[in-house]
Amino acid sequence: MDHILVELLQTIKHEKQGCEPKVYDMGTLLKVIHDSHDTYLVTADDELFSFSLRKVDEGTVWIKV
Numbered sequence: 438m439d440h441i442l443v444e445l446l447q448t449i450k451h452e453k454q455g456c457e458p459k460v461y462d463m464g465t466l467l468k469v470i471h472d473s474h475d476t477y478l479v480t481a482d483d484e485l486f487s488f489s490l491r492k493v494d495e496g497t498v499w500i501k502v
Contacts, residue, residue: 441469443479443490443499451488459486466502 445465452458461467461481467490471478476489490499 441472441477442502443467443469443477444502445499446496447498449498451486453486456486467499 443466445461445463445467448463449461450458451461465481467479467481469477470480470487475492477492478487479490480487495501
């Protein structure tokens, strides 16, 4: 898979059980680590969390860079 980066167009608050909530601000760059049919699994530079972004949200929540 080619290296895909996405940039957030909106702030996302991500919560996982047992961890402090993580806020990803607008403009944050995220690395795609897995491409599935309708989502991308992404991670930030800290790589503590990974989470999914829906592909249908491209252009409203995030864009490819």
